[in-house]
Amino acid sequence: MKKIGLYFGTFNPIHVGHMVLANHMVEFSDLDEVWFVVTPQSPFKTKKTLLDDHHRYQMVFEATQDFPKLKPSKVEFDLPQPNYTVDTLAYLLDSNENGHEFSLIMGEDNLKGFHKWKNYNVILEHHDIYVYPRISEGTVEHQFKNHARIHRIDAPVMEISSTFIRKQHKAGKNIRPMLPDAVWKYMDEMNFYRT
Ligand SMILES: Nc1ncnc2c1ncn2[C@@H]1O[C@H](COP(=O)(O)OP(=O)(O)OP(=O)(O)O)[C@@H](O)[C@H]1O
Numbered sequence: 001m002k003k004i005g006l007y008f009g010t011f012n013p014i015h016v017g018h019m020v021l022a023n024h025m026v027e028f029s030d031l032d033e034v035w036f037v038v039t040p041q042s043p044f045k046t047k048k049t050l051l052d053d054h055h056r057y058q059m060v061f062e063a064t065q066d067f068p069k070l071k072p073s074k075v076e077f078d079l080p081q082p083n084y085t086v087d088t089l090a091y092l093l094d095s096n097e098n099g100h101e102f103s104l105i106m107g108e109d110n111l112k113g114f115h116k117w118k119n120y121n122v123i124l125e126h127h128d129i130y131v132y133p134r135i136s137e138g139t140v141e142h143q144f145k146n147h148a149r150i151h152r153i154d155a156p157v158m159e160i161s162s163t164f165i166r167k168q169h170k171a172g173k174n175i176r177p178m179l180p181d182a183v184w185k186y187m188d189e190m191n192f193y194r195t
């Protein structure tokens with residue numbers, strides 16, 4: 001039995017912000033592993049400029065290869081879209097042969113909109129949530145403050161996004177330091193995000 005932190009995202013592409021955060025979680029919380037769950041279709045995002053699932057997964061695979069506690073997951077690839085986290089968690093618990101304990105990792109920005117997620121109360125009933133700081137507008141709802149299931153982890157804040165990386169790459173800027181080397185290599189060879 002391991003404590004697994006699930007880090008959901010589109011990872012289009014995965015960048016050093018995601019990596020630093022995931023590594024911080026496995027090194028400085030009680031989580032044993034972090035799984036990057038590559039989401040085919042996030043409920044609140046449009047499909048525009050989204051690379052194929054397997055390309056986004058491949059970049060997560062490349063990024064995590066040298067880090068045994070960080071793993072890529074394609075569990076949502078065969079689940080109905082859009083991908084609701086509560087349904088993915090139910091699927092993971094159903095097929096949980098190793099008796100793992102699954103928790104969510106989420107930025108404070110996502111916690112601010114968490115009351116809009118499908119069956120968020122069901123998620124909170126069965127899973128812990130590890131929240132890290134993020135610079136964002138809005139406030140966290142009262143019900144999520146001092147909640148027994150919600151744990152704050154004081155991870156470093158690194159405000160870069162995949163949107164910024166895609167946009168600046170297209171504009172001809174050097175975005176290479178913001179990506180793990182292997183991700184840059186794959187992205188460059190495949191000519192992603194150039195047009
Ligand atoms: N720099 C960062 N530091 C910590 N968390 C981040 C960072 N960037 C994104 N995240 C969070 O990681 C999760 C997965 O990221 P996702 O791929 O959806 O993000 P993104 O980089 O914000 O992408 P996009 O710009 O394409 O919307 C989301 O919950 C997102 O809030």
Ligand SMILES: O=C(O)c1ccc[n+]([C@@H]2O[C@H](COP(=O)([O-])O)[C@@H](O)[C@H]2O)c1
Pocket residue numbers: 008009010039042043044045083084085086110116117118
């Ligand atoms: O289940 C939901 O209702 C739900 C609503 C919004 C987001 N999520 C999950 O949270 C992940 C990060 O969301 P986002 O919008 O920050 O990319 C996304 O990839 C989904 O897995 C889930």
